[in-house]
Amino acid sequence: MLHNVRKEAIMSYEITGPPLVSPWMMLSMSEARNDIDETKIVIPGHSVCDAPQQFMRGHGTFIRDGEIVSSLSGVVKQLNRLLMVKTIKQRYAGEVGDVVVARVVEVQAKRWKCDVSSRLHANLPLGSVLLPGGDFRRKDVEDEEKMSGFLKNGELICAEVQQVQHDGTLMLHTRNNKYGKLQQGILIKVPPHLIKKSKKHFHTLPYGMAVIIGCNGNVWVTPALPETTLEEDGSHVNEFQTVPQDIRLVMVRVAACIRILRDYSISIFLNSLTTCYEMSQPYDIKELSDQETSSRLAYLIAARLLQELQQQQQK
Amino acid sequence: MEVHISDDEKLFLISGVEQDIRNDGRTCADFRTIVLERGVLSGTNGSCRVQLGQTTDVLAGIKLELESFDPAAEKEAKQPMSFHVDFSANASSQFAGKGGDQYGEEISAAFQVAFSRSLDILPNLSKTLLAEGYRWKINVDLSVLQWAGSVPDACSLAIIGALSDLEIPEVEVAPDDGGKVSIVLKRPRTGGNMRDEEVPVAMWKLDVQSCPMLLTVSKIGSANLVDCSPEEECCIRSQLLIGVAKNLNDDDYDITCIKQHGGGLLEMESIQDMTELASKTAGGLYQAIEKRLKTEEKRKPGHSFLL
Numbered sequence: 001m002l003h004n005v006r007k008e009a010i011m012s013y014e015i016t017g018p019p020l021v022s023p024w025m026m027l028s029m030s031e032a033r034n035d036i037d038e039t040k041i042v043i044p045g046h047s048v049c050d051a052p053q054q055f056m057r058g059h060g061t062f063i064r065d066g067e068i069v070s071s072l073s074g075v076v077k078q079l080n081r082l083l084m085v086k087t088i089k090q091r092y093a094g095e096v097g098d099v100v101v102a103r104v105v106e107v108q109a110k111r112w113k114c115d116v117s118s119r120l121h122a123n124l125p126l127g128s129v130l131l132p133g134g135d136f137r138r139k140d141v142e143d144e145e146k147m148s149g150f151l152k153n154g155e156l157i158c159a160e161v162q163q164v165q166h167d168g169t170l171m172l173h174t175r176n177n178k179y180g181k182l183q184q185g186i187l188i189k190v191p192p193h194l195i196k197k198s199k200k201h202f203h204t205l206p207y208g209m210a211v212i213i214g215c216n217g218n219v220w221v222t223p224a225l226p227e228t229t230l231e232e233d234g235s236h237v238n239e240f241q242t243v244p245q246d247i248r249l250v251m252v253r254v255a256a257c258i259r260i261l262r263d264y265s266i267s268i269f270l271n272s273l274t275t276c277y278e279m280s281q282p283y284d285i286k287e288l289s290d291q292e293t294s295s296r297l298a299y300l301i302a303a304r305l306l307q308e309l310q311q312q313q314q315k
Numbered sequence: 316m317e318v319h320i321s322d323d324e325k326l327f328l329i330s331g332v333e334q335d336i337r338n339d340g341r342t343c344a345d346f347r348t349i350v351l352e353r354g355v356l357s358g359t360n361g362s363c364r365v366q367l368g369q370t371t372d373v374l375a376g377i378k379l380e381l382e383s384f385d386p387a388a389e390k391e392a393k394q395p396m397s398f399h400v401d402f403s404a405n406a407s408s409q410f411a412g413k414g415g416d417q418y419g420e421e422i423s424a425a426f427q428v429a430f431s432r433s434l435d436i437l438p439n440l441s442k443t444l445l446a447e448g449y450r451w452k453i454n455v456d457l458s459v460l461q462w463a464g465s466v467p468d469a470c471s472l473a474i475i476g477a478l479s480d481l482e483i484p485e486v487e488v489a490p491d492d493g494g495k496v497s498i499v500l501k502r503p504r505t506g507g508n509m510r511d512e513e514v515p516v517a518m519w520k521l522d523v524q525s526c527p528m529l530l531t532v533s534k535i536g537s538a539n540l541v542d543c544s545p546e547e548e549c550c551i552r553s554q555l556l557i558g559v560a561k562n563l564n565d566d567d568y569d570i571t572c573i574k575q576h577g578g579g580l581l582e583m584e585s586i587q588d589m590t591e592l593a594s595k596t597a598g599g600l601y602q603a604i605e606k607r608l609k610t611e612e613k614r615k616p617g618h619s620f621l622l
Contacts, residue, residue, distance in 0.1 A: 013599040015349040015472075015607040018366075103319060115319075155321040184327035186338050242330045252340045259339075285340030289368070290348060 016291065042070040048083050049076075058084030092118045092192040092216040094170045098161040099201040101187070101214030102172065107148045114157065116216045117192065120169045124151075124159060128173035130180065156182040158212055158226060178202060178225065182212075184243060185222035186255045190262040192217035196269040203270050207250045207277070213268060219258050221251050253280060256288040264298035266305070276301050318545045325550050329536040332547070339544065344596060346542045351472060351607055353480040360483070363476030367542065370463030372406075375455060375473035377481050381445075381498070382452040394433045395443045396453045398426040400470060406462040415459070421576065422467050422529075422556075426455075426474070428572040429527045429558030436560045436571075438522050446488045446496045453481070465542045467556055471528035472604065478523050479608050485517040524605060527560035527571050530596055532589040534581070539592050553579025555589050559597035568594035 042048060048061055048068045057063060060072040061083060070076075074087035094100075094116070102114035102122060112124040126143060129150070151157065158179050159172035174180050195215050202225055204210045212220040223243050243251070257276040261268050266276075279301055280288055287293045320328075328338060335342050347368025356362035359376035366372050382395075400422045402415025409415070434440055443451040455477065457470050485501040502514035533540050533554045535547060543551065558572035570590055575581070581589075 013346050013349070013596075013603040015351050015603045017607075017611060018350055018352055103321075105319070152321075154319045156324070182321075183323040185324065186327070187324065243327065245334050245336070248331060248334065248336050252336055252338060255338065256340050286342075286345065289339060 014290075040076040041074070042076055042085060043073040044071055046070045048085065054081065055083045056081050058082045060085030060087070089191060089193050092116060093168070094118055094122075094161050094164050094216070096161055096164060098197075098215035099158065099212065100161060100170075100172065100216040101156060101158050101182070101212055101218035101220050102216070104151050104153055104155050104157065107151070107153065110144060112147070112151055114159075114172060116170060116172075117189070117218065118168070118170060118216065120167065122161075122170035122172050124157070124172040124174070128162065128171070128175060130175055130177070151181060156187065156220070158182055158214070158220065161215075180226055182220055182222065182226055185220055186251060188219045188221065188255055188258045188262070190217045190219060190258065190268060194262065194265065194268050196267045196272075198269055200270070203273075205254070205274065205277075207254070208247050209251050209254065211254065211273065213270075213273075219268065221255050221258070223247055223251065249285070253277065253285050253288075256280070256285055260288060260294050260298055261301075263294065264302070266298065266302055271308070272301065272305055275304055279304070318549055320546055320549050324546075328546060328550055332538040332540060333536045335538070337540075337544075338546065343538050343540045344592060346468075346596075346600070347544075349472060349603070351476050351604070351611075353476050353608075353611060354613065359477075361477045361479075361481030363473045363480055365469045365473040365476060367465060367469045368463065368544075370461055371466060371469050372459070372461035373466065373469040373473045374458045374460055375470070375477040376458075377477050378454045378456070379481075379483060380452040380454060381449065383449055386448050392434055392441075392444065394430060394440070395450055396430055396433065396455060398423045398430070398455045398457070398474075400426075400457045400459065400466075402459045402462070406459050410459075410462070418466075419459075422470060425467065425529055425556045425558070425572065425574050426470070428574070429471075429529050429560075430571075432560075432571060433527060436525055436527060436569075438525070438563065439519075440521060442519070443483065445486055445498060449488075449496065449498060451483055453478075462545075464545045464548050465531055467529045467531050468542055471530070472600070475523050475526045475528060475604055476608070478521050478526060481521055482518040483520070485519055523608075524601070525561040525563050527558050528597060528600065529556055529558050529572075530593045530600075531556055531576070532593050532596075534579070534585060534589070539585075539589050541592065541596050551577065551579075553577065553581050555581070555586070555593075557590055557593040559593050561597070561601055568597050570594070 046069065048070050049055055052066060052068050055068060057068045060070060060074065061068050062071050068083060070085045072085045072087050074085045077084050077086050100116050102116045104112050105115045105121060106113035110126045113121045114124055116122045126147060157174060159174045160179060161170050162173040163171040165171065195213060195217055197215065201213045201215065204225060209223050210225045214220065254277060257273060257280055258268065261272060261276055266272055279297060283293055331337060332343055350366040351363065353363045355364045356376045360379045361377040363375045400419040402410035402419050404411040445451065455474055457473060459466055487499045487501050488496050491497040500516045502511060503517050504514060530541060531554055533543050533551045535550050535552060540547065554576045556574040556576055557570060560569045560571050562569050573590065
């Protein structure tokens, strides 16, 4: 493999001036803008429509002097007679069935509190995790005592959203072998609106590693997808293996690719990730964080993705 | 932003740096990209802003002050610089309230030690001594606007940038009554029809090519790292603040101070390795800074970095 040959380590120190093109300017290339009519973008206080009698006000709007006015900055959406404003950038809201990557922040009685970069911490009830002894085993006091042995503070888990409560709290569950505690890997946080929802969020890439693209904007780069294996006493099998150098280099490159996609507001899904990975091959991993290289690369990737999208639409 | 990181992530990171691969693709001796711009604050005599990897953000400003002192009380000439580091609560929630004060004082004290011999190190710093009992005092104020690890490194780059940007007025010293002196700004006449007050004051600049810098070298696992990210700072076993200054006579690097930050024990041997790494890094940084200071274009007056 190409990555086995590492270039001779040269220490690099680079001092530059402030960038001439800010990543925000590249936002115009993001796919989010494609199907948006520029005239429908509003900021708080903007009037949403000029004929208020014919419409009803929906989310993100309020009535001022008989006029429907936006309370958010985003795009106006119309559903029959209902007008609402949908924000482009916001905290993760959560939908049932979403795959999320969450960090445990608190162990409470009968549940774990998890940070999913939403407005509120999500709940993972003790009853919603896989414990040894089959699905229908009753969770007793003994299990409650062992909770912090099972998942500690600061540990990362992968879970599915089971329910969204009325105040926006998410209820998670890990009742499947593919969910559960995450072990070695790199976590990259991206804004949640960049994640493109798809059927699959677990991907084993052909480069010898895997990624989990959490819908809440946490992307997990890992040597292999988690498979919960439990020992008799309920604790995780924790065998520590050093990740071999070639796989580690691929992981670091994929992580760098995700950062490029994040910095230049390109939506993140399997195709964009592999495209970015393939196109990053001529460069050293170190160069990918370089302003000039990354902006050029991001431009090319966005152009390629847009082209592919248009071809698909023509078919 | 407080950083939480699980044990498995730590293991991955530590075994990574031992293989010389960091999570962002750097090797152990690499710095993140540095952005340096000078002349960012109009209300100062010299200023500089330094960003490390688009996250750690430090602003340095220098104010000059004409100080009178008692020469009899000072056995040895005191170096005229004083440092103050302030952490903005916006940088990280851990600095809210008085959270950053202790760390700030620690860094300023380390800078004070690293610069203690600067009268010998900087070739023309002694020019700040104007007359018996009078000197320019150089007040360096640093503000940490954003925090993402390795603040002292960013601070020392900002200090060098600000010192190179610093303009010190030339003065004329004339003897006055009672053994005192009077100090007047020097305004060289170049002809033309101007009143005396309108002639611009002559300025001189410090030579910073040997200015001391303070570098952090951290031990993670068995590896030594420079310029740690917040995740890496969670895994640090022990950290040294090493002051390095270029020796202009033999093109070598002098260690001006070593201070330990945080806990952890170190063997004598590893301290030696770490200081070696520090002087190597300093070599690269001196070159990079010299290049940047030469090529930087002057910012238009009135344009601040906020724009």
